[in-house]
Amino acid sequence: MTKIVVNATHKGGEGKTTNSIILAEYIALVLGLKTLIIDMDPQANFSGRYIKMEYDPSYKGGKIPALHPDYEPLVDKDWDGRSSIANIFYGEEVVPYPTSITNLDLLPAHSIKLQEAEAVTKNEVVEKVHLQLKRFLELEDVQNTYDMVIIDTPPSKGPLTIAAIKAASHIVIPAQMEQFSIEGIYGMLQLWKQETYCRTPNNPITLVGILPNQVRDIKLHKQFLSGLRQGKGLGDYVMPHVIKKRAIYTEILVEDANPKSIFELPANNVARNEYETACRYIMEKVNHGEEKGVRN
Amino acid sequence: MAKKKVFAISNALSNGIEETIQAAHDYSGELRVEVVPLKRIEVDPENPRDLALTFEDANHGISPTDPQYARKEQEIESLQSIANSIKDQGIINPIVVYKFGEKYRLVAGERRTLASIIAGKTDIQAKILDSKPNDLKIRLLQWIENVERSDLSLWERLNNLEKIVSAYFEKNNLSKKSISVTELSNLIGCTKPHAANYKAVLDADPGLKQYISTNQIRSLEKAALIATIQTSDLKEHALNECLAGANLKRLKAIAAQKPNKIAQIKKSVESRGRQTTSVNLGITKNVGVAQLVLDSILKNNALSPIAIHFKQVDWNDYRAINNTFKQLVKKLEELHT
Numbered sequence: 001m002t003k004i005v006v007n008a009t010h011k012g013g014e015g016k017t018t019n020s021i022i023l024a025e026y027i028a029l030v031l032g033l034k035t036l037i038i039d040m041d042p043q044a045n046f047s048g049r050y051i052k053m054e055y056d057p058s059y060k061g062g063k064i065p066a067l068h069p070d071y072e073p074l075v076d077k078d079w080d081g082r083s084s085i086a087n088i089f090y091g092e093e094v095v096p097y098p099t100s101i102t103n104l105d106l107l108p109a110h111s112i113k114l115q116e117a118e119a120v121t122k123n124e125v126v127e128k129v130h131l132q133l134k135r136f137l138e139l140e141d142v143q144n145t146y147d148m149v150i151i152d153t154p155p156s157k158g159p160l161t162i163a164a165i166k167a168a169s170h171i172v173i174p175a176q177m178e179q180f181s182i183e184g185i186y187g188m189l190q191l192w193k194q195e196t197y198c199r200t201p202n203n204p205i206t207l208v209g210i211l212p213n214q215v216r217d218i219k220l221h222k223q224f225l226s227g228l229r230q231g232k233g234l235g236d237y238v239m240p241h242v243i244k245k246r247a248i249y250t251e252i253l254v255e256d257a258n259p260k261s262i263f264e265l266p267a268n269n270v271a272r273n274e275y276e277t278a279c280r281y282i283m284e285k286v287n288h289g290e291e292k293g294v295r296n
Numbered sequence: 297m298a299k300k301k302v303f304a305i306s307n308a309l310s311n312g313i314e315e316t317i318q319a320a321h322d323y324s325g326e327l328r329v330e331v332v333p334l335k336r337i338e339v340d341p342e343n344p345r346d347l348a349l350t351f352e353d354a355n356h357g358i359s360p361t362d363p364q365y366a367r368k369e370q371e372i373e374s375l376q377s378i379a380n381s382i383k384d385q386g387i388i389n390p391i392v393v394y395k396f397g398e399k400y401r402l403v404a405g406e407r408r409t410l411a412s413i414i415a416g417k418t419d420i421q422a423k424i425l426d427s428k429p430n431d432l433k434i435r436l437l438q439w440i441e442n443v444e445r446s447d448l449s450l451w452e453r454l455n456n457l458e459k460i461v462s463a464y465f466e467k468n469n470l471s472k473k474s475i476s477v478t479e480l481s482n483l484i485g486c487t488k489p490h491a492a493n494y495k496a497v498l499d500a501d502p503g504l505k506q507y508i509s510t511n512q513i514r515s516l517e518k519a520a521l522i523a524t525i526q527t528s529d530l531k532e533h534a535l536n537e538c539l540a541g542a543n544l545k546r547l548k549a550i551a552a553q554k555p556n557k558i559a560q561i562k563k564s565v566e567s568r569g570r571q572t573t574s575v576n577l578g579i580t581k582n583v584g585v586a587q588l589v590l591d592s593i594l595k596n597n598a599l600s601p602i603a604i605h606f607k608q609v610d611w612n613d614y615r616a617i618n619n620t621f622k623q624l625v626k627k628l629e630e631l632h633t
Binding site: 182183185186189190192193196197198199204207219220223224227228231232233234237 | 301302303304305309310312313314316317318319320321323324329
């Protein structure tokens with residue numbers, strides 16, 4: 001079955017998108033697995049890294065995906081040539097976009113459509129949003145095409161994040177070692193707990209763990225980290241590897257960055273090594289008890 | 297020296313995180329909610345609720361020859377408002393079922409299930425337990441589902457509770473006759489005072505229970521209060537007052553009385569300032585009222601000796617009326633020394 005990893009926390013700025021990018025590129029570039037990335041965040045940053053996003057003419061500040069490369073206006077009369085993950089909430093077809101990275105396909109965000117999906121009334125939300133992504137990812141086509149799915153979520157605990165968690169097989173919670181971030185962890189753990197209640201034994205949701213992110217060599221960060229590691233029961237869920245605060249992790253996000261991916265850095269590069277170790281840990285958890293391997 | 301800075305995660309936060317993880321481990325998969333076809337749901341024969349209406353009736357209508365036709369009609373009526381809300385927005389809380397062969401047996405949510413059938417639904421959201429929960433757990437789940445329902449009578453709640461307690465004894469191999477307040481509060485997850493009330497009523501004498509079973513006593517607090525009165529005459533008095541509709545405050549006053557002083561009026565509030573030692577008969581601007589009071593008093597045959605003094609009153613003169621009343625009170629006091 002296709003493994004679905006969700007990067008989620010309702011606090012912003014913790015590194016969800018960066019972590020989604022690096023993990024996805026690790027899986028596609030280094031492991032060579034067929035990977036689908038999904039951007040559930042109306043901010044559309046994740047999408048913008050891989051395809052051209054255009055400003056929405058009808059919604060200032062919002063983004064829409066560019067025309068799909070396979071779109072042929074003269075032949076394709078049944079769609080407008082743009083496709084986003086938001087389509088699943090409107091009963092419309094989705095067409096993943098290829099990216100410049102082999103093995104990596106993207107279902108981009110669509111700002112206004114995602115926001116509208118999130119704004120459906122309370123009674124409709126379960127039927128129209130919560131289970132939609134799960135249903136989509138369970139489709140035979142999706143299961144047969146992809147080995148891994150990585151989902152980036154908006155900084156909220158709203159319907160879009162819940163939809164991602166309902167669809168997930170694994171959750172990663174990136175977090176800074178700071179007060180508000182740790183309160184954010186607590187909030188996310190509630191969602192994880194709620195979800196574990198309603199999973200069957202053969203379809204569990206696994207908390208890979210909390211990824212300590214943007215860690216600096218200061219007392220506050222060290223003490224919060226050791227506090228979390230010593231926490232009863234929690235220690236097992238704090239990843240043994242930390243990501244330090246480094247300029248390179250934001251430099252690769254710039255347009256025309258060179259290198260574009262940390263996996264283009266030399267194998268002995270400190271930053272590449274640090275993140276690769278964390279990615280390897282996540283994938284070991286994901287493949288736990290299963291044969292590790294590349295799709296033939 | 298500057299204070300050394302120590303950064304630690306607050307206790308509240310780390311406790312909360314710890315509890316969350318524990319709960320996730322303990323209850324993983326316990327409460328999975330799925331959509332179940334209504335036709336595969338059947339009632340648990342030992343369900344403590346006793347609706348006469350069956351799933352068959354809800355599906356195909358009540359047969360006019362059914363001996364319980366009237367009662368069932370009434371039950372359908374009472375389910376109609378839930379059915380309407382289910383039509384609009386579905387059920388809010390999923391029902392609880394367990395797998396029983398090809399069927400699902402109800403643990404909790406009989407009324408919601410019946411109402412869904414009446415609403416014309418074909419399926420319903422249900423929490424599915426993998427196997428039949430043990431007797432204690434099933435009763436506890438039913439208790440939790442029912443405890444917030446206003447239409448369960450005290451008697452029905454007591455019956456359920458009795459079954460819970462006996463399941464509890466059986467599970468733990470206890471041969472005790474009575475459950476402690478602490479055990480009971482832990483078992484049904486309520487406060488100790490509330491559990492104490494339930495215990496008092498569970499342990500009550502058959503006479504009191506009789507009134508509860510016939511719905512003449514419907515308040516748990518009142519029943520518990522009466523059950524705990526030790527003195528038999530006070531108890532009987534409280535019971536009678538309760539049946540006559542006395543409120544809880546009044547019953548508490550009775551319970552607090554010393555034996556044999558039932559008639560004594562209890563001063564409930566200490567007044568401030570100087571002690572009040574006389575009775576003010578009140579003030580009115582309405583001469584008609586004054587006239588009525590005087591006439592009524594003088595109609596009393598026992599007072600006929602003084603009536604003669606009040607034959608002529610000038611009802612147009614407030615001062616004269618006041619004097620008349622002062623005189624009246626004086627005469628009455630003379631008669632009542």
